[in-house]
Amino acid sequence: MQSRTIYLIGPMGAGKSTIGRMLSRELNLPFLDTDQEVEDRCGADIPWIFDREGEDGFRQRETFVLESLQGAPAQVVATGGGIVMREKNRRLMIASGFVVFLQASVATQMQRTAKDKRRPLLQRPDREQVLADLYELREPLYREAADLVVCTDRGSPRQVIKEITEAVGMG
Ligand SMILES: Nc1ncnc2c1ncn2[C@@H]1O[C@H](COP(=O)(O)OP(=O)(O)OP(=O)(O)O)[C@@H](O)[C@H]1O
Ligand SMILES: O=C(O)C1=C[C@@H](O)[C@@H](O)[C@H](O)C1
Numbered sequence: 001m002q003s004r005t006i007y008l009i010g011p012m013g014a015g016k017s018t019i020g021r022m023l024s025r026e027l028n029l030p031f032l033d034t035d036q037e038v039e040d041r042c043g044a045d046i047p048w049i050f051d052r053e054g055e056d057g058f059r060q061r062e063t064f065v066l067e068s069l070q071g072a073p074a075q076v077v078a079t080g081g082g083i084v085m086r087e088k089n090r091r092l093m094i095a096s097g098f099v100v101f102l103q104a105s106v107a108t109q110m111q112r113t114a115k116d117k118r119r120p121l122l123q124r125p126d127r128e129q130v131l132a133d134l135y136e137l138r139e140p141l142y143r144e145a146a147d148l149v150v151c152t153d154r155g156s157p158r159q160v161i162k163e164i165t166e167a168v169g170m171g
């Protein structure tokens with residue numbers, strides 16, 4: 001039985017939500033997506049929260065979710081792409097689980113977020129530049145928090161899951 005929570009971090013389109021849900025089934029653990037949890041608790045969607053409360057308000061809500069997970073039974077947690085921006089969030093994840101950085105190139109992120117209407121930071125014509133700038137800023141923070149780094153550019157979600165389960169000794 002996997003005894004520690006597994007946190008998936010990484011940029012938009014890395015596959016945190018997709019792989020997280022599949023991994024939770026594989027390990028027979030509950031699944032939580034912080035983006036979904038923030039929306040459920042607030043009763044509004046992410047674009048609405050960004051609009052009314054700004055990115056800061058959204059980040060505060062992410063922190064509340066992570067705080068409430070401390071001490072909870074092991075689960076698989078998919079996070080939002082910017083969760084590492086707060087040092088407190090990085091500390092909360094490192095202290096309470098095994099952190100996996102799902103890596104994806106900007107080209108991959110572009111492909112996987114192409115039709116997206118729900119990610120407020122990408123609703124601009126210079127989407128590629130935004131993704132590149134965010135990645136440059138955030139990559140050191142993903143690495144700082146990570147116990148394991150898995151590249152998702154090639155290979156199926158299944159292969160990514162295999163790498164993770166092997167690393168946590170469940171493969
Ligand atoms: N390893 C993969 N190979 C191919 N497609 C993938 C892979 N992982 C995810 N995808 C696809 O990429 C898209 C985005 O994935 P997903 O929503 O899981 O990303 P995310 O990391 O949760 O992003 P966000 O940070 O915005 O929540 C989905 O359509 C998903 O099917
Ligand atoms: O990269 C980001 O900052 C974000 C990623 C998404 O998962 C959401 O958390 C939100 O759209 C912000």
Ligand SMILES: [Mg+2]
Pocket residue numbers: 016017018033035078079080
């Ligand atoms: Mg997601």
